[in-house]
Amino acid sequence: MTEHRDGKDVFADPESFWRWQGVALLAGADESGRGPLAGPVVAAAVILPPDFSLPGLKDSKRLTPEVRAMLDREIRTQALALAVREVAAREIERLGILAASLKAMAQAVRALNPAPQMVLVDGHLPLPLAYPQQPVIQGDDRCPSIAAASILAKVHRDRKMEALHRLYPQYNFARHKGYATPEHLEALRCWGPCDLHRRTFRGVKEWVAKDFPPLPVFPQATKGILG
Numbered sequence: 001m002t003e004h005r006d007g008k009d010v011f012a013d014p015e016s017f018w019r020w021q022g023v024a025l026l027a028g029a030d031e032s033g034r035g036p037l038a039g040p041v042v043a044a045a046v047i048l049p050p051d052f053s054l055p056g057l058k059d060s061k062r063l064t065p066e067v068r069a070m071l072d073r074e075i076r077t078q079a080l081a082l083a084v085r086e087v088a089a090r091e092i093e094r095l096g097i098l099a100a101s102l103k104a105m106a107q108a109v110r111a112l113n114p115a116p117q118m119v120l121v122d123g124h125l126p127l128p129l130a131y132p133q134q135p136v137i138q139g140d141d142r143c144p145s146i147a148a149a150s151i152l153a154k155v156h157r158d159r160k161m162e163a164l165h166r167l168y169p170q171y172n173f174a175r176h177k178g179y180a181t182p183e184h185l186e187a188l189r190c191w192g193p194c195d196l197h198r199r200t201f202r203g204v205k206e207w208v209a210k211d212f213p214p215l216p217v218f219p220q221a222t223k224g225i226l227g
Contacts, residue, residue, distance in 0.1 A: 014136050015143040018118050019050055025080070026050075027116035028145025029105040029127065032153035034097050036178030037188075037204050038171070038196040039161050040086040041097065043104035044152035045112055045119070047080040048145050054078075057147045058140070065158065072155040075148045083111035084156045093200045102127055108149075122146045168194045168215065191215060 018026050031043040054074055056067060063071070076082065085107040087100040095103065106127040109119055118132045122139035139146035158177055165174035171187045171194065178184070178196070180203050188197075188204065192212035197204045 025117045028149045030122040030149040031101045032157045038178035042157040044149040045108035046082040081112045083108045
């Protein structure tokens, strides 16, 4: 076990360990949207101040939308640096969702200014980056920086799906955010996939080769969404 002199080890408490070692620019990275049938996978990276403290900061999936939005505002106010990046459905199909998620996180880390001295990555795999880094399983429960990145990514993706709902209201993306709910699966059965769907995913690929009526177009809905 690798311990510092307070008795905490690098695996049990990674953030405290690297802070103790003098790493001031410590980044956390996480993603949102690996599981949905539609929409991008979104990743965030964030560098928090060493003395950062925010009650309630934890895995974004266990928080209400209202609490996530409040924490998102506080993180954006206090962060030394942050970045959010997306990988869209066609690239997810080409790379696979795991590689696409790692790519999105790597892009977010590269966009940080100032650049981090060390990166804590949620999960068990390192990012394709030449930065010092440590993968942390269940990192969004164990590391404030990863938890903050999780919230940034989740809030960004939810808002993106709510905006994209205006392009394809028949799928009701605003409600389920692209996940495989019964409502979403029924919409796929009726309408087939749209451009946002991940055509290699089970639940979508079964409908790709079938004939469906053309989807209605909502020209006014594109304003302010696709940029």
